[in-house]
Amino acid sequence: MTDKTSGKRPRKLRPATQLVHGGTLRSQFGEMSEAIFLTQGYAYDSAEMAERRFTGEDPGFQYSRFSNPTVAMFEERMRLLEGAEDVRACATGMAAVTASIVGYLSAGQHIVAAKAMFGSCRYIVEDLCPRFGIEFTLVDGRNLDEWKKAVRPNTKAFFFETPSNPTLEIIDIAAVSKIAHAAGAIVIVDNVFATPMLQKPLEHGADVVVYSATKHVDGQGRCLGGVVLSSKEIIKKHYHDWLRQTGPALSPFNAWVMLKSLETLPIRVAAQCATAEKIAKHLLTKKHIAKVLYCGLPDHPQADIIKRQMTGGGQVVTFVLDGDKAAAFRFQNALQVIKISNNLGDAKSIITHPATTTHQRLKPEARAEIGVGDGMMRVSVGLEAFEDLAEDIDEAMEAAFPGS
Numbered sequence: 001m002t003d004k005t006s007g008k009r010p011r012k013l014r015p016a017t018q019l020v021h022g023g024t025l026r027s028q029f030g031e032m033s034e035a036i037f038l039t040q041g042y043a044y045d046s047a048e049m050a051e052r053r054f055t056g057e058d059p060g061f062q063y064s065r066f067s068n069p070t071v072a073m074f075e076e077r078m079r080l081l082e083g084a085e086d087v088r089a090c091a092t093g094m095a096a097v098t099a100s101i102v103g104y105l106s107a108g109q110h111i112v113a114a115k116a117m118f119g120s121c122r123y124i125v126e127d128l129c130p131r132f133g134i135e136f137t138l139v140d141g142r143n144l145d146e147w148k149k150a151v152r153p154n155t156k157a158f159f160f161e162t163p164s165n166p167t168l169e170i171i172d173i174a175a176v177s178k179i180a181h182a183a184g185a186i187v188i189v190d191n192v193f194a195t196p197m198l199q200k201p202l203e204h205g206a207d208v209v210v211y212s213a214t215k216h217v218d219g220q221g222r223c224l225g226g227v228v229l230s231s232k233e234i235i236k237k238h239y240h241d242w243l244r245q246t247g248p249a250l251s252p253f254n255a256w257v258m259l260k261s262l263e264t265l266p267i268r269v270a271a272q273c274a275t276a277e278k279i280a281k282h283l284l285t286k287k288h289i290a291k292v293l294y295c296g297l298p299d300h301p302q303a304d305i306i307k308r309q310m311t312g313g314g315q316v317v318t319f320v321l322d323g324d325k326a327a328a329f330r331f332q333n334a335l336q337v338i339k340i341s342n343n344l345g346d347a348k349s350i351i352t353h354p355a356t357t358t359h360q361r362l363k364p365e366a367r368a369e370i371g372v373g374d375g376m377m378r379v380s381v382g383l384e385a386f387e388d389l390a391e392d393i394d395e396a397m398e399a400a401f402p403g404s
């Protein structure tokens, strides 16, 4: 296989070009579009070659739980996009999160995490870690003093998501990384909401970046996938064997879908961000809306940090209806274009009522603590015409608050 257009060329290609050509491996047929290698194993030319593959002297493929040409193309394209030294793809975002935390820490060590995080990530930190003797502390990620105070002699990792789901709180990656490094801990950032287009945590001091590729990377709601990116050293020492031996391998088919999706990621994210900003501004003109949260609005409480670490407002808009759960349900049920679901980053716009779905698992006090109330709605803005989305929202507002 040849590899003429990867980042190994002396000329440094710009991100949009790398997202189309980066990591491409061509077979002897010279196919234009990347091939799907649906194979579990690889035939060796000789017993000697088999031996060399297993000792690592021959770098070729060995078994698709370890690596696969289509998965390798996807990994390399993600690595180039993120600007990381090394990368591993996983079957889901949660496989990537689990590997990044449990693959790194051992019994007797301690992790500090921001409490405003994706429900399944909270399960890993709060439920799974203690079962294996890993201690945890949850903090308000916006408050630097809480991170400092949470540090113990055995603290080995910080974990957080920024912007957070669904409240779009921002954590200062550089400031928190400084605290972590002074304590000898690494920083793991779940960068799903920002997408690799709008925020590069490694440039601000983070050590590990994880993605659910299920979201914007696929971007059309088809496949599950995840990615872990870090230094060669961290991947080799902490994640390489974990991922090979526990087996959360990405399917070559899903890797192919995502590899092709990366070609259009910049265009899709830019269009979604532009529409999301218009939706946020449209919501601000409506009655019965108590609050609009959007990272691209100048009145976001952490606009200064957003300016430093993000290059766009993202495609998620969260708003709070001035009403109860019944009003929120009337609003959702009246929507026609925007679908009720719980994914994000999709070409199709999606509405989510976090209190009764993604954050249902949390006790009411824990929900209140992170500001997820009955009136809160999260919109993942898709690629539809803004006017159709705005009309959908207008009609749903009338249904939610009839006669007003």
Ligand SMILES: *Cc1c(COP(=O)(O)O)cnc(C)c1O
Pocket: 092, 093, 094, 095, 097, 118, 120, 121, 161, 165, 190, 192, 193, 211, 212, 213, 214, 215, 224, 225, 226
């Ligand atoms: C969806 C999501 C995950 C989990 O990803 P899966 O692909 O569903 O396993 C983790 N973190 C965040 C912020 C997410 O939005």
